[in-house]
Amino acid sequence: MAESETPLRVSSARRAFLVLFALVALAKLLVAWRLPLFVDEAFYWQEGRHLAPAYSDLPGLTAWLARLGVELGGHSKLALRLPFLLLSMWVPWLVVRITAREFGARDGWIAGTLALLLPLAGSLGLLALPDAAMAVATLLCVDAGAKLLRNVDAASSLELALGLAMGALSHYRFIAVIGVGFVALLLLADGRRVLRDVRVWTAIAFGAAAWAPLVAWNFDNADAGLRFQLVDRHPWSFHLDGILFIAIQALLVTPVLFAAMVTAARRGLGESEPPRRYFAWLGALVVLGFFFLGFFADTERVSFHWPLPGYLALLPLVPMVVSRWSKPGRVLLWATSGAGLALVLGYYIAVSMPALRAHAAAEKWYPSNFAGWRDLSMAVDDALADMPPGTRVVADNFKIGAELGFAMDDPRILVLDHPLNHRHGRAPQLRLWGLETAGRADWGDAPVLLVVGASEVRYRELLAHFHGLCGKVGPLPPPRVLNVDHGRQRFLLFALEGRPDAGAACTAPAMAWLERPASGAVASGTLEVSGWAFKDGVGLERVELLLDGRPVGKLDYGLRNTGVAAYWGISNDPRHPMVGFEGRVDLSGVQAGRHWLGLRLHGADGSVEDWSEQPLDVAH
Structure with a gap:
């Protein structure tokens, strides 16, 4: 038995993992309970209230999990997030299992501890987003691939099928994991042997079949989802923002752990054991692929979490590297990784505190997608109390429609056509649900409370937006103004009753x-x-x-x-x-x-x- 695998050292590593797992799980539960609802979560809740095999922005699994959470736990933020929290807690255990099989029990517990501390992985599940399910799907495929390289059997093929299907139901982005995994197997002689086995191709066929609902949705809707994910949201022209990738990823992974992963990938490629080379190829190709993509892809929306599958694939190789470091180097690794996770959790705690959000109103990092929704729902309730019974709420963009929908437990709030709906790929889905409205032409004389997000429009385009609203609903009456966090989030509520004068000039x-x-x-x-x-x-x-x-x-x-x-x-x-x-x-x-x-x-x-x-x- 190697010195590192003595029962005492294994027990110590196991105990450290279990204590940290319990602390992180408790911290995430408390943060998820307090954290305001994020815009995308609200829309996934809305999708869950309109159950379907697939949607305009995503395959079906995220919406199904959101629906499952509120059905079992009641209508609350925590219940919505609970299925995603549970999935995220599976991630470090999968890392432990994969690493322990290839490198020994102690390295398994160490890799699992690093998975808990890796900020991108340790914060999974705090929000009801597809990343938790995609991380689990990635690790199932990594685990199955490593076992298949040693011996093709029915159990490993079944695990591969499960991982491929789960990934296909999670996100379009899982296509990158599938493609890189296939290339990694082709680069290995044992991998090419695996790909000649009919059981493996049966698993691949099962995983491919899981894409059928998404393919069918795109076929029925002129490829709207596919065009958004692969064409509309990306400029596909070279820009230098991609050069920031390494610095941003080093900070998000934490610098010392990032350096350990780079070293692990380089050494792993030189290993004699096929599973270890497989981990290195898979991790390195995913991360480098997204690095290259960063020079051409979308820079407006968050993409820093995209390389996470690559880091998860590299984690089993890291304990082997760290074991050769001096004690100060290992202490620095644990200290910086722990600090990184604490900073991420601290950010979400700060987002949960209204006073801190208000203090950050003038800062670039102001969390606008978390802020103001509770205040808005209260303002809407107050406005409705002053309007006739049966007044219908109409939102001017999908964000307001989804957030108010969750607050009012009403997934059928009408939404006007808005650039945001298209920019985030939600316009086709709203039309399919019959929730996109043209304005007064659809409402007749019915009273309507129109809720407008003034801060969601670039200032130079705001007046044109107001004139566009006039074209849809007529001259705008004096608004009830809601300034949240000193107006960083600004909402305008218009009480519309009766038909306006068709020839009147726009009042804005x-x-x-x-x-x-x-x-x-x-x-x-x-x-x-x-x-x-x-x-x-x-x-x-x-x-x-x-x-x-x-x-x-x-x-x-x-x-x-x-x-x-x-x-x-x-x-x-x-x-x-x-x-x-x-x-x-x-x-x-x-x-x-x-x-x-x-x-x-x-x-x-x-x-x-x-x-x-x-x-x-x-x-x-």
Whole structure:
């Protein structure tokens, strides 16, 4: 028996794994209970309430698991996430089993512990997303492939079939795992032997059959899902953002563990045992493949988690590398890996705290897809209380429709056509459900509460978006404004009752801009303020300056500014070009520190709209 495999050392590694597994599982359960619902989770819940073999954005498994969670656990965030949490807890145990068979029991427990600490793997299941199921599917295929390289049998072929089918039902992205796995087998003599066995091809055929619902959906819908995943969401032109891949992945995996995986891949390729070379080829090709893809693929949406299957394949090789390191090197590995997982969990804890979200409103990392949904659902309830019975809620984009749907337990909220619906591949699904509405032409005279996400549209496109809404519903009445986290999330609620005047000009929410001071400016003494504001259709009567939500002075509104009308060419505010404002505020009585500067816009139609706030640091 090798020194590293003595009963005492094996028992110590096992105990460390079990203690950490229990701690991580408890931490994830608590975070999943507190964490606000993420936008994609809400849409998968909505898909689960419209059960189907496949959907426009994904195969069916994620929606089925979401439905299973709420059916068994009730209508709550934690119940929705519970199936994904349970799947994620299977991941480290699979790593333990694979590694222990190939390298020994102690290395198995060490690899499983690293799987718990690897931030991308350790945080799986916190959200009801397809990655947990895809990680399990990857490891089932890795395990089956390694066993088949030693001996082809029915049990291993069955495991391969299960992994392939589970992956096919999880995500389009699993095609990369299948392709790389096939190439890895072809690169090995024993792998080519495996591919000549009819039992293996029976398993492959079973896995291929699991793609049938997705293929059928695309066949029936002009390849809309496939085009979105492979064409529409990617620029497919070279860009240099891909060069950041290595730095980003090293941080996400944690630098020392990333270095260990690189070393493990290099050494694994030189091993004599076919399963070990298989792990190295599979892991290296997946990671390098996504690195290359990063120079051509989508940069707008999150993609940092894509290489996770490659890291999972490399994990069994890492204990062999780490065992040769000095004690300080091993301590550094465990310390940085633990810190990485703690930072990821800490981020989700921060996202769960309204005060911290509000403090981060001006930061680039502000978690907009987690923020504001509870406040919005409460505002919608308040607005509905003031409207006639039977008023229908209509959302202007799929995010609002799904989040309000979950909050109100109503998967049938109508949604207007919106660029977001197309950008995220959800427009075809909304049409299939009959939830995409053209506007007032579909509603007749029925009362409607229209909920608009103003912060979901680029500012330079916002006025055109408002005019587009006018085209669908008529002139917009004064909105009920909901500014969440100083307006970083901004919602407008419009009570629409009766048919509007078809020939009336577009009346839209107010638009504004603070030219002085700049966001995040440091000020003391007397603060000079200037900017512009307008409101299409009716114009503004006056503008007030707000500090931390309280009026601190009336601004001189109605100054000449010809550039505003020239930039916003479609604006019909009757006061153009007299839409500028300026004023001064004495800060001598204001406490030093971070404050929030905003505007209150008073329309000629009696509307009062608070504009988004920007940070101001007061110094004395």
